[in-house]
Amino acid sequence: MAELPRGIYWDKGQTPPRCHATAILRADQNATAAGIDKALLALAALWNQLRVGTLPTLDGAAVPASSFEWLLGYGRKAFEIAGSKHPVPRKLRAPNTFNSVDPQGGGLAIDGSGLKFDSGIAQNQATEQFCVQFTGDTPLSVTRAVVETSLLLESMRDAASGKAPLLVSASFTGFNREDRRSWLDFHDGLSNLRSGDERRSVIETRPQGLAKSDKWLAGGTYMAFIRLRVDVRLWRSLTNDMREALVGRTKISGCPVVAIDTAGMVTADPLCPVQGTTEVDADPGNARFLEPPDGVDGKSRLSHVQRANHHMAKHRIYRQGYEFFENPTLGRPFEVGLNFVSFQENPDRLFFMLKTDTWLGGTNFGGAAGPEVLHVVAGAVFACPPIIEGEAYPGASTFSDAGPLIA
Numbered sequence: 469m470a471e472l473p474r475g476i477y478w479d480k481g482q483t484p485p486r487c488h489a490t491a492i493l494r495a496d497q498n499a500t501a502a503g504i505d506k507a508l509l510a511l512a513a514l515w516n517q518l519r520v521g522t523l524p525t526l527d528g529a530a531v532p533a534s535s536f537e538w539l540l541g542y543g544r545k546a547f548e549i550a551g552s553k554h555p556v557p558r559k560l561r562a563p564n565t566f567n568s569v570d571p572q573g574g575g576l577a578i579d580g581s582g583l584k585f586d587s588g589i590a591q592n593q594a595t596e597q598f599c600v601q602f603t604g605d606t607p608l609s610v611t612r613a614v615v616e617t618s619l620l621l622e623s624m625r626d627a628a629s630g631k632a633p634l635l636v637s638a639s640f641t642g643f644n645r646e647d648r649r650s651w652l653d654f655h656d657g658l659s660n661l662r663s664g665d666e667r668r669s670v671i672e673t674r675p676q677g678l679a680k681s682d683k684w685l686a687g688g689t690y691m692a693f694i695r696l697r698v699d700v701r702l703w704r705s706l707t708n709d710m711r712e713a714l715v716g717r718t719k720i721s722g723c724p725v726v727a728i729d730t731a732g733m734v735t736a737d738p739l740c741p742v743q744g745t746t747e748v749d750a751d752p753g754n755a756r757f758l759e760p761p762d763g764v765d766g767k768s769r770l771s772h773v774q775r776a777n778h779h780m781a782k783h784r785i786y787r788q789g790y791e792f793f794e795n796p797t798l799g800r801p802f803e804v805g806l807n808f809v810s811f812q813e814n815p816d817r818l819f820f821m822l823k824t825d826t827w828l829g830g831t832n833f834g835g836a837a838g839p840e841v842l843h844v845v846a847g848a849v850f851a852c853p854p855i856i857e858g859e860a861y862p863g864a865s866t867f868s869d870a871g872p873l874i875a
């Protein structure tokens with residue numbers, strides 16, 4: 469029985485916990501399947517301890533579990549490790565890939581999209597062999613997992629060579645805002661998919677449509693992780709009408725924009741929000757305004773929500789993102805942004821959305837050739853195999869000598 473990996477909050481009654489961390493794990497260039505299997509076995513045991521609230525270093529003292537979950541992702545390079553028993557999954561190959569960063573920083577992140585790498589980064593730190601997503605209720609629950617993961621992997625260094633099969637090469641943290649808004653000040657996640665079956669059907673990879681060599685991924689999902697810096701200074705320099713036109717919703721209420729005149733003045737649905745309410749997500753009477761409407765004028769169609777949602781079920785994705793804040797340092801002011809996280813049964817859905825002209829293709833966030841408010845700091849797509857009873861960790865058939873549990 470294959471079960472969807474944990475840490476994806478798709479079911480009715482579930483809400484993603486407030487805190488998030490993604491650690492990127494890089495394999496040593498001489499690592500073998502046996503070495504990686506040993507490391508992942510040890511990591512899975514550690515992460516399962518954190519789930520139930522125990523840690524050997526604390527000698528049995530209670531460790532609050534804080535809804536902690538872990539989710540292991542396999543990047544394209546994981547399947548290039550010597551002795552891997554599965555080839556690179558077809559959906560992790562071109563064209564579902566990120567470009568490399570220009571040697572001098574920046575450059576187009578995804579062909580056909582309007583997303584560029586940040587000029588200040590020289591390497592895309594997410595394109596390593598594995599990632600692990602930690603979610604939990606408290607900052608401690610997710611940062612402790614990064615610390616324990618790093619220390620455990622470092623303890624596996626070979627005494628003679630100093631090399632370990634796997635090490636944490638980067639980690640990124642994030643949180644959910646209690647006002648359910650992003651750093652753009654607008655509500656985010658208003659029109660995310662309904663929890664339950666609708667969400668699950670978008671997330672879960674089905675055996676049909678998978679190449680024969682990728683059938684082992686059925687019941688799992690593909691995760692996209694894109695850390696996007698939001699140029700909040702540029703955003704604040706725009707007029708409110710410009711911002712509402714770019715998002716496709718009004719700032720305070722979240723009501724859908726239906727028309728934009730030649731002077732750039734925005735009109736929202738006049739019936740929204742229902743009398744006695746001020747924000748669309750605060751009252752069930754406003755439920756009909758959560759999906760962006762079809763009957764809008766040409767300029768409104770260029771907004772982010774309209775470009776990202778054409779009401780076509782086969783292109784929808786489930787977004788479970790977390791905001792981030794980075795402290796200012798000498799020579800660099802503070803930075804904010806979104807750890808964009810999406811789950812989809814097939815990454816074609818996301819790449820279609822990002823590359824197609826009438827969708828987000830060619831635009832940075834929205835508009836005809838809108839302002840460059842977003843920059844990619846790191847980004848990659850990962851295969852997240854299902855949980856299978858008897859397997860020590862999801863995807864163990866890739867490295868374990870026990871052989872694949874399902875053909």
Ligand code: HEM
Pocket residue numbers: 650651652654655656657658659660694696698715717759760772773774776777785787805806808821822828842
């Ligand atoms: C990889 C880049 C991104 C993609 C593919 C993407 C995709 C989407 C999708 C699919 C929707 C929902 C449309 C719908 O179903 O109605 C949406 C809405 C929205 N997104 Fe994005 N998004 C991206 C980046 C961002 C960033 C970085 C921010 C802000 C920091 C952002 C803010 C919003 C807002 C405010 C909404 C409208 C609220 C809502 O309807 O949920 N998006 N986006």
